[in-house]
Amino acid sequence: MFDCAIIGAGLAGLVAAQDLRSRGLSVVVLEARDRVGGRVENAELADGSYLELGGQWIGPGFDALLELVHKYGLETIPLPTQGGDFIVRAHGKAVQIPTDEDRATLNPFEISDLGQGLLRLRRLAHRLEDDPAWAAANHVWLGQSLRRWAKSNMRTKKAQQRFEEVYRAAFGELDEDTTLKQGLDFVGTGPDLESMLATNGKLQQLRVRGGVYRVAEALGKDLGDVVRLRTVVTKVRHSADEATLELADGEEIRARHVISTLPPRLAMNLEHEPPLPAWRAEAADKVSPGNVIKAYLLFDRPFWRERGLSGQSSADEGAVRVTFDTTTDGTTGGHLMGFFAGSEADSLSKRTTTIRERAFLESVRQSFGSDVPKPVAYIERDWSAEPYSGGCHGAHFAPGIWTAVGPGLAEPEGVLHWAGAEYTTKFNGYMEGAVRSGLSAAAAVASQSA
Numbered sequence: 001m002f003d004c005a006i007i008g009a010g011l012a013g014l015v016a017a018q019d020l021r022s023r024g025l026s027v028v029v030l031e032a033r034d035r036v037g038g039r040v041e042n043a044e045l046a047d048g049s050y051l052e053l054g055g056q057w058i059g060p061g062f063d064a065l066l067e068l069v070h071k072y073g074l075e076t077i078p079l080p081t082q083g084g085d086f087i088v089r090a091h092g093k094a095v096q097i098p099t100d101e102d103r104a105t106l107n108p109f110e111i112s113d114l115g116q117g118l119l120r121l122r123r124l125a126h127r128l129e130d131d132p133a134w135a136a137a138n139h140v141w142l143g144q145s146l147r148r149w150a151k152s153n154m155r156t157k158k159a160q161q162r163f164e165e166v167y168r169a170a171f172g173e174l175d176e177d178t179t180l181k182q183g184l185d186f187v188g189t190g191p192d193l194e195s196m197l198a199t200n201g202k203l204q205q206l207r208v209r210g211g212v213y214r215v216a217e218a219l220g221k222d223l224g225d226v227v228r229l230r231t232v233v234t235k236v237r238h239s240a241d242e243a244t245l246e247l248a249d250g251e252e253i254r255a256r257h258v259i260s261t262l263p264p265r266l267a268m269n270l271e272h273e274p275p276l277p278a279w280r281a282e283a284a285d286k287v288s289p290g291n292v293i294k295a296y297l298l299f300d301r302p303f304w305r306e307r308g309l310s311g312q313s314s315a316d317e318g319a320v321r322v323t324f325d326t327t328t329d330g331t332t333g334g335h336l337m338g339f340f341a342g343s344e345a346d347s348l349s350k351r352t353t354t355i356r357e358r359a360f361l362e363s364v365r366q367s368f369g370s371d372v373p374k375p376v377a378y379i380e381r382d383w384s385a386e387p388y389s390g391g392c393h394g395a396h397f398a399p400g401i402w403t404a405v406g407p408g409l410a411e412p413e414g415v416l417h418w419a420g421a422e423y424t425t426k427f428n429g430y431m432e433g434a435v436r437s438g439l440s441a442a443a444a445v446a447s448q449s450a
């Protein structure tokens with residue numbers, strides 16, 4: 001019998017296993033896929049370069065993840081790697097914004113206006129989290145559009161625009177339907193918008209040279225045969241002092257504790273005996289796993305650099321609304337990454353790869369010009385079609401659900417513990433959240449095992 005059996009070899013499961021092993025406990029990690037990393041994955045290209053198909057950007061405060069990066073002797077790459085203008089396309093018109101003069105585009109009054117707005121937003125996010133009675137009494141006001149709130153709380157147009165750009169870069173979509181409440185849920189649990197804007201007004205993001213997948217790979221190597229790949233868990237039987245995991249091939253694994261790292265809705269695909277409390281199933285139902293197709297257009301060269309562009313763009317319409325230059329060392333080609341998200345991902349996921357490639361190229365041509373060259377390849381990962389992820393980037397908590405049940409989701413059911421990006425109050429949905437939750441679930445198991 002193991003001290004702990006862990007379901008899933010994503011970042012949360014790997015980190016939890018390593019931590020428990022370092023405390024002298026016996027561990028096994030059961031992973032359905034034929035690789036470690038879960039929602040962190042690389043595609044290796046013929047020329048020796050790579051694409052990151054899942055989690056990629058390391059934001060401010062990702063300290064636990066950065067500790068692993070350094071531990072394994074990996075390097076970070078600051079962003080943007082190249083200079084160049086940023087393209088913003090709105091109301092059918094694309095304009096170039098000089099990235100390096102970003103701060104200069106906001107005068108001191110506008111910077112302080114933006115700062116005040118972000119501070120108010122953060123205070124409201126804390127209030128929403130700490131004061132359910134206030135949230136209930138103000139639910140109509142919280143249902144107003146975030147854009148409207150920003151307009152009435154930031155006096156200058158430039159601060160309002162910059163707010164939308166930073167919000168989008170950090171959390172994705174912001175449109176007329178985004179409510180203040182949804183914005184506050186993201187602000188309360190995601191990266192800190194103020195530190196993103198710190199020092200020079202730009203997003204401070206890092207990548208790992210070789211991809212974040214190298215971290216998962218290194219953890220997997222360290223753990224050796226503790227990780228069992230191609231091992232699908234189908235059922236969890238748990239009692240007061242031990243658990244048995246049933247595998248798809250009929251084998252049974254016994255352990256004193258279990259850490260499940262499956263996102264809430266995916267966890268419901270497993271049979272549990274005794275069944276999980278009804279509130280968990282109801283909450284999981286309201287926690288949508290997210291729907292994003294991460295896609296790359298590969299060009300024979302990074303043509304945008306010749307035009308003084310950074311490759312980064314943001315648009316208010318089209319199939320792909322944000323793009324980034326993710327070209328890495330070791331290639332003469334140019335890698336332009338974009339996301340199909342929300343309703344675009346929903347409808348285009350039902351179409352062919354060729355149609356999605358065309359739709360991406362069309363969006364790029366609208367932003368970068370009709371003379372954008374023909375790409376040499378198109379590569380994508382539709383995370384909703386992945387049976388062992390069920391969506392991405394991470395779960396979206398329907399309005400009110402995080403406040404009502406979010407923190408409770410991480411509470412163990414006896415010997416059954418939960419970890420993963422969706423089970424954490426800070427950095428929820430992010431790689432940092434996955435690592436932190438893995439560590440805290442391991443600490444809980446260790447303290448019960450002492």
Ligand SMILES: Cc1cc2nc3c(=O)[nH]c(=O)nc-3n(C[C@H](O)[C@H](O)[C@H](O)COP(=O)(O)OP(=O)(O)OC[C@H]3O[C@@H](n4cnc5c(N)ncnc54)[C@H](O)[C@@H]3O)c2cc1C
Nearest residue numbers: 008010011012032038039055056057233392420421430431
């Ligand atoms: C396209 C995309 C872009 C992203 N971008 C970023 C980013 O830039 N920055 C950031 O911080 N985060 C990003 N994320 C989110 C980040 O990747 C995840 O939050 C994080 O990797 C989740 O780790 P985890 O260990 O909690 O879950 P997972 O990685 O999902 O691990 C769960 C594991 O359980 C396994 N599993 C599932 N079912 C079973 C079963 N029945 N039996 C056994 N094993 C099973 C799965 O195969 C998987 O390996 C992105 C995600 C995606 C998909």
